[in-house]
Structures are given as C-alpha cells and as structure tokens.
Amino acid sequence: MTERRCILSGDRAAPEHLVRLALAPDGALMPDVRAKAPGRGAWIGVSRAALEKALANGKLKGALARAFKSGEFVLSPDLPTLIADALERQAMERLGLEAKSSNLITGSEKIDVAARRGQVHMVLHAADAAPDGCRKLDQAWRVGQEAEGQDLAGMILPVGRDALSQALGRENVVHVAVTDRSAAARIIALLSRWQSYVGCANGVADKVSPEARSTAQAAAMSIGHED
Known part of the structure; x- marks a missing residue:
C-alpha cells in the first residue's frame, strides 16, 4: 500500500487517512481532499486542534516550506476551517x-x-x-x-x-x-x-x-x- 508522511507529526499512513494540501495558481495553499490537484503536495494527518496550534506557533509554515522546497505560498489563517x-x-x-x-x-x-x-x-x-x-x-x-x-x-x-x-x-x-x-x-x-x-x-x-x-x-x- 502506498503511504504518505504527515509533514507535522512525521507519521506515515495511507492517503485516505490524510489530507493533501496543494498550491493554487495564485500561490494560495488550499486543501485538496480528493488528492487530484496537479503538482507537488503536502500531507497532514493531525487533528484540527493540532493544526491550529502548529499554525499559531509557526511550525506549519516551516514544515510547508520544507515540503514545497521552492516557490512561495500564501498560508491563510483560515486553513483549518477550509479543511x-x-x-x-x-x-x-x-x-x-x-x-x-x-x-x-x-x-x-x-x-x-x-x-x-x-x-x-x-x-x-x-x-x-x-x-x-x-x-x-x-x-x-x-x-x-x-x-x-x-x-x-x-x-x-x-x-x-x-x-x-x-x-x-x-x-x-x-x-x-x-x-x-x-x-x-x-x-x-x-x-x-x-x-x-x-x-x-x-x-x-x-x-x-x-x-x-x-x-x-x-x-x-x-x-x-x-x-
């Protein structure tokens, strides 16, 4: 079974247990719950509470920067709600x-x-x-x-x-x-x-x-x- 790694916890799991994040054409980071958007993506497998904490303390931004490696992205404070x-x-x-x-x-x-x-x-x-x-x-x-x-x-x-x-x-x-x-x-x-x-x-x-x-x-x- 193909697995993906959560960029926040480091745990690996099957894709259906995770949420994929992808970059929109304007650079905005958006949830790709169907995992079908083109291009590189990042996967998260934590709860909303954990995601909100990682967003507040900057851990999410750092993890995303490492995941996407190049190019800028726009991280919305509403991402947990969007997901x-x-x-x-x-x-x-x-x-x-x-x-x-x-x-x-x-x-x-x-x-x-x-x-x-x-x-x-x-x-x-x-x-x-x-x-x-x-x-x-x-x-x-x-x-x-x-x-x-x-x-x-x-x-x-x-x-x-x-x-x-x-x-x-x-x-x-x-x-x-x-x-x-x-x-x-x-x-x-x-x-x-x-x-x-x-x-x-x-x-x-x-x-x-x-x-x-x-x-x-x-x-x-x-x-x-x-x-």
Missing part, C-alpha cells in the same frame, strides 16, 4: 449521491426491519439524535449481523439532522442505514477522515459490516498518487 469545510462537503456530497442511487434508507422503523434482516452494512446517527434511539437501532443491527455482545455500533456524525436532511434531500433525517456494501466502503473512508480531523472519531473497524470493511480495505490499496 473542515472541504471534508464535510465531500462526505455530505457522497451521502447525497448514495441516497440518489437508492443505497440508503432512513426512518427508524425501516432501518430496524432491514437491520434485523441482515440487510444493513452501516448505520449513521445525526449528532443530535436521541441516545435511546441510537441504542435501539445499533442493537437491531447487531442482531442482524449476528454480532450480539460485540462492539458493532452506528457512527455518530459531526453534524445534526438539519445538515443530514439537506444532504439527502429528505425531511427530518436522524438515522441512516447503508444497504449496499460498496456504498458503505465508500462512505466509511470519508467519514473516518473527517471525524479524525474534527476530533470526534469513534472507531472504524466496528462501524461497518465485515463485508464492507473488506471492500474498503481493498479499495484503499489503490488510493493515492506520488507527489
């Missing part, structure tokens, strides 16, 4: 696309039935979802996956029901179930990176079905390009 917004937008857009492809279901009753039948590969909860409702659906999912007594549970998103509803084009979306294995694999990669950055990661291995996890791992083998 957070880009990660959120990418994840929400993916959820919207999967909804249009009929790979998601919403509504507690529908999710409960599908989960108990073993038809669900991933469960998502809005940040403002009631804990009791989350527990009930998580339990239904464990029953369907024959994983009772294990840690399998839905992923709590960094956004509430309003943002989730807007992304899916539906009303009052509090819980989401992913019924397609490949869709779950596509979603988990984006959500885990976003959660890690904003500092609310709640696990990855126990947030998707074993089938979706295998699919995600296989897809990760082909992600990334050399800088």
Whole structure:
C-alpha cells in the first residue's frame, strides 16, 4: 500500500487517512481532499486542534516550506476551517449521491426491519439524535449481523439532522442505514477522515459490516498518487 508522511507529526499512513494540501495558481495553499490537484503536495494527518496550534506557533509554515522546497505560498489563517469545510462537503456530497442511487434508507422503523434482516452494512446517527434511539437501532443491527455482545455500533456524525436532511434531500433525517456494501466502503473512508480531523472519531473497524470493511480495505490499496 502506498503511504504518505504527515509533514507535522512525521507519521506515515495511507492517503485516505490524510489530507493533501496543494498550491493554487495564485500561490494560495488550499486543501485538496480528493488528492487530484496537479503538482507537488503536502500531507497532514493531525487533528484540527493540532493544526491550529502548529499554525499559531509557526511550525506549519516551516514544515510547508520544507515540503514545497521552492516557490512561495500564501498560508491563510483560515486553513483549518477550509479543511473542515472541504471534508464535510465531500462526505455530505457522497451521502447525497448514495441516497440518489437508492443505497440508503432512513426512518427508524425501516432501518430496524432491514437491520434485523441482515440487510444493513452501516448505520449513521445525526449528532443530535436521541441516545435511546441510537441504542435501539445499533442493537437491531447487531442482531442482524449476528454480532450480539460485540462492539458493532452506528457512527455518530459531526453534524445534526438539519445538515443530514439537506444532504439527502429528505425531511427530518436522524438515522441512516447503508444497504449496499460498496456504498458503505465508500462512505466509511470519508467519514473516518473527517471525524479524525474534527476530533470526534469513534472507531472504524466496528462501524461497518465485515463485508464492507473488506471492500474498503481493498479499495484503499489503490488510493493515492506520488507527489
């Protein structure tokens, strides 16, 4: 698997766990969350809090200067926010696309039935979802996956029901179930990176079905390009 090195921590990880920074034509440093912008890039794998600290004490500027080696760049004080917004937008857009492809279901009753039948590969909860409702659906999912007594549970998103509803084009979306294995694999990669950055990661291995996890791992083998 191709790995990249975080310019701040020095740790190496697969590209889907990091955020790439690239230079815009005007020299502005911008997040390239899809890792497709041309030219040399720099990778970061720290949380927003750590990035903000590195920005304030000058460590980020020095690391970027070493990474890009030549040429000037414009480091915006809003970079941490730009990254957070880009990660959120990418994840929400993916959820919207999967909804249009009929790979998601919403509504507690529908999710409960599908989960108990073993038809669900991933469960998502809005940040403002009631804990009791989350527990009930998580339990239904464990029953369907024959994983009772294990840690399998839905992923709590960094956004509430309003943002989730807007992304899916539906009303009052509090819980989401992913019924397609490949869709779950596509979603988990984006959500885990976003959660890690904003500092609310709640696990990855126990947030998707074993089938979706295998699919995600296989897809990760082909992600990334050399800088």
